[in-house]
Amino acid sequence: MKRILLFLLLISQLAVADDGYRLWLKYDLIKDMPKREAYARSAQFIAVTGTSPMLKSAADELQMGLQGLLGKSVPIIANATSRTGGIVLSVANGPAAGSQILMADGYRLTSRRAGNLTISGKTNAGVLYGVFALLRQVQTGQSIDNLAVTSNPKIQYRLLNHWDNTNGTIERGYAGESLWKWYELPETVDPRYRDYARANASLGINGTVVNNVNASARFLTDEYIQKVAALANVFRAYGIRIYLSVYFPAPKTLGSLTPNGLKTADPLDPAVRKWWAEKTKDIYKAIPDFGGFLVKANSEGEPGPQDYGRTHADGANMLAEALKPYDGIVLWRAFVYKSDPKSDRFKAAYEEFTPLDGTFDKKVIIQVKNGPIDFQPREPYSPLFGNMPKTPLAMEFQITQEYLGFATHWVYEAPLFKECLDTDTHVKDKGTGSTVANVIDGSLHQYAMTAIAGVANTGSDRNWTGNPMAQANWYAYGRLAWDHTLTSEGIAREWVNMTLTSEPKAVKTITDLMLRSRNIYVSYNTPLGLSRPWAGVHFAPEPWQEKSPRPDWTAIYYHRADSIGLGFDRTATGSNALAQYRPEVQKIWQNPDTCPLPYLLWFHHVPWTKKLATGRTLWDELCTHFYTGADSVGWMQQQWAQVKPAIDPQIFADVTGRLATQHNEAIWWRDSWVLYLQTYSKQPIPAPFQKPDRTLEDVKRLSEIYKLR
Numbered sequence: 012m013k014r015i016l017l018f019l020l021l022i023s024q025l026a027v028a029d030d031g032y033r034l035w036l037k038y039d040l041i042k043d044m045p046k047r048e049a050y051a052r053s054a055q056f057i058a059v060t061g062t063s064p065m066l067k068s069a070a071d072e073l074q075m076g077l078q079g080l081l082g083k084s085v086p087i088i089a090n091a092t093s094r095t096g097g098i099v100l101s102v103a104n105g106p107a108a109g110s111q112i113l114m115a116d117g118y119r120l121t122s123r124r125a126g127n128l129t130i131s132g133k134t135n136a137g138v139l140y141g142v143f144a145l146l147r148q149v150q151t152g153q154s155i156d157n158l159a160v161t162s163n164p165k166i167q168y169r170l171l172n173h174w175d176n177t178n179g180t181i182e183r184g185y186a187g188e189s190l191w192k193w194y195e196l197p198e199t200v201d202p203r204y205r206d207y208a209r210a211n212a213s214l215g216i217n218g219t220v221v222n223n224v225n226a227s228a229r230f231l232t233d234e235y236i237q238k239v240a241a242l243a244n245v246f247r248a249y250g251i252r253i254y255l256s257v258y259f260p261a262p263k264t265l266g267s268l269t270p271n272g273l274k275t276a277d278p279l280d281p282a283v284r285k286w287w288a289e290k291t292k293d294i295y296k297a298i299p300d301f302g303g304f305l306v307k308a309n310s311e312g313e314p315g316p317q318d319y320g321r322t323h324a325d326g327a328n329m330l331a332e333a334l335k336p337y338d339g340i341v342l343w344r345a346f347v348y349k350s351d352p353k354s355d356r357f358k359a360a361y362e363e364f365t366p367l368d369g370t371f372d373k374k375v376i377i378q379v380k381n382g383p384i385d386f387q388p389r390e391p392y393s394p395l396f397g398n399m400p401k402t403p404l405a406m407e408f409q410i411t412q413e414y415l416g417f418a419t420h421w422v423y424e425a426p427l428f429k430e431c432l433d434t435d436t437h438v439k440d441k442g443t444g445s446t447v448a449n450v451i452d453g454s455l456h457q458y459a460m461t462a463i464a465g466v467a468n469t470g471s472d473r474n475w476t477g478n479p480m481a482q483a484n485w486y487a488y489g490r491l492a493w494d495h496t497l498t499s500e501g502i503a504r505e506w507v508n509m510t511l512t513s514e515p516k517a518v519k520t521i522t523d524l525m526l527r528s529r530n531i532y533v534s535y536n537t538p539l540g541l542s543r544p545w546a547g548v549h550f551a552p553e554p555w556q557e558k559s560p561r562p563d564w565t566a567i568y569y570h571r572a573d574s575i576g577l578g579f580d581r582t583a584t585g586s587n588a589l590a591q592y593r594p595e596v597q598k599i600w601q602n603p604d605t606c607p608l609p610y611l612l613w614f615h616h617v618p619w620t621k622k623l624a625t626g627r628t629l630w631d632e633l634c635t636h637f638y639t640g641a642d643s644v645g646w647m648q649q650q651w652a653q654v655k656p657a658i659d660p661q662i663f664a665d666v667t668g669r670l671a672t673q674h675n676e677a678i679w680w681r682d683s684w685v686l687y688l689q690t691y692s693k694q695p696i697p698a699p700f701q702k703p704d705r706t707l708e709d710v711k712r713l714s715e716i717y718k719l720r
């Protein structure tokens with residue numbers, strides 16, 4: 012008997028074990044019976060007029076979702092005629108009287124007592140997004156009676172960027188191999204591609220760049236165009252268009268392999284322009300809804316138009332010309348910096364791009380990283396935002412945690428995204444709509460096109476993102492791409508409810524943890540405006556790193572520690588990068604006494620003994636951050652332990668393990684920083700903190716070992 016009971020217990024455990032594959036689209040049965048019945052009364056049928064593949068995806072998703080949530084099969088019918096009590100999906104042009112206007116891709120949910128619940132969109136995609144919005148409403152336990160919701164995306168092109176290579180590896184990927192099985196495509200189409208598309212559509216993501224920005228010319232061969240087309244065929248029914256990163260000298264590289272091939276990739280050469288026009292034509296023949304090209308050029312050794320004495324605009328406009336007959340765009344990246352030891356890398360993108368404002372074709376969007384350096388745990392916003400009024404600028408965020416502890420450290424990124432989006436560029440008077448978000452949503456400069464991109468954190472791991480908590484970053488990026496006014500807290504709560512648990516206390520505990528996680532990481536990793544304490548591997552602490560082929564690839568270039576103090580003087584007495592911001596911004600940041608502490612060392616070289624607004628000296632403040640940051644990971648562990656009863660055991664154990672690793676590594680970071688900086692500050696570790704129980708040599712050795720192959 013005992014054995015049977017044990018067996019049954021095991022089976023029930025197995026039945027609930029969650030491998031994370033379903034992401035936030037779990038659709039588990041709602042346990043609250045009256046609630047479930049209330050939903051069921053409004054979902055007696057799904058009526059859908061029209062047969063487009065996207066409407067079919069919408070109806071199928073709704074049926075599948077309701078089947079899981081309500082535990083009953085809801086029939087799909089062609090027409091509601093006189094029936095009530097069901098859900099009607101319709102592509103309705105024109106807005107309903109008196110309500111907010113429905114835009115392309117937007118959706119409207121309306122329900123009245125004793126009628127039908129209507130999900131309408133101006134386009135098929137709008138209906139699909141409306142379906143996911145309704146499911147979200149049910150998944151998060153909200154009423155679906157008397158609905159009057161209209162939601163339009165604030166940004167037109169909402170993209171993921173995959174840094175995936177032909178050999179299946181992912182640049183800066185921490186969740187396994189590429190999702191795209193190039194060697195199997197186009198003949199074999201993994202069903203997982205559809206689930207990828209569903210997840211993205213549930214957030215409103217409508218485009219994906221499938222290959223690395225450090226691009227291979229192979230993606231432009233007929234062989235690869237067919238493979239990419241097979242993916243596009245799956246994604247199309249979910250409103251997702253495919254884009255390709257292109258290798259700028261492809262005409263030359265591929266040309267050299269064909270008879271009478273090209274000897275140049277000069278964007279002003281007519282033969283090169285013809286090559287691109289023909290290539291683009293081939294792509295559109297295979298992928299009629301192809302989205303366009305993403306380009307990394309003259310950046311980190313990647314070739315580009317400057318190799319031929321041409322400008323970024325010459326290169327981008329050539330591709331725009333090739334795309335002219337089609338509905339495609341060019342996303343040209345602004346991530347550029349030169350190997351000039353005298354210049355400040357911070358200033359490079361602004362210096363190269365602002366003089367070109369107004370010279371780009373109208374099909375070109377410049378894609379700008381959120382900060383001026385490179386996806387650091389905390390950066391001030393890029394000064395390009397607000398300074399390119401005549402050229403649409405897209406935001407590029409990095410979802411994958413290249414500088415945020417890979418897949419072990421738990422960092423919820425919505426606060427990082429929001430911090431940037433909500434910062435005022437002061438192009439207009441404060442509070443009058445000139446935040447970074449207002450730049451990229453086009454409202455500030457009336458851009459004709461708007462875009463946002465997130466460097467994906469997905470891979471072939473069963474749970475997609477390696478760390479189950481990193482799913483929240485994909486989710487948060489997508490939700491903010493749709494509506495940047497959503498709050499980090501609201502998004503976190505929604506995600507936890509849909510993904511982990513709806514037990515109120517656990518939801519609160521996890522949401523709080525998530526909201527604090529980014530600041531905790533910054534505290535032990537790069538507090539007070541420190542940045543880039545890495546060399547090759549963007550993981551192990553190496554603030555002492557001073558040798559590299561280029562100065563801006565060392566760690567000391569960024570923190571500038573010396574016997575006087577710490578930090579990079581970017582005021583007028585230093586590199587004067589601050590001059591790239593509006594006077595109002597400069598005014599706050601140029602004075603070390605008014606500069607917000609999180610940005611202090613980005614702009615100032617501060618004496619170790621200077622008293623900060625907190626009442627502590629710089630040295631003491633740094634130590635306080637390093638120590639409390641590392642200790643706070645212990646707090647995260649305790650908080651997480653408390654939610655155990657509410658969380659699936661497999662996910663609970665997975666996160667518990669990762670947090671233990673994070674705690675050890677946070678202490679490693681703390682010790683590395685304080686021991687190293689102490690060689691300059693010559694100050695003791697302030698009470699109540701204890702001196703590390705290892706030496707600088709010990710931690711240096713650890714980092715060296717970490718870098719071994």
Ligand code: BDP
Nearest residue numbers: 182183224225307346385386
């Ligand atoms: C850096 C990454 C590098 C990318 C580069 C980029 O380390 O792998 O290729 O950004 O964005 O952060 O182009």
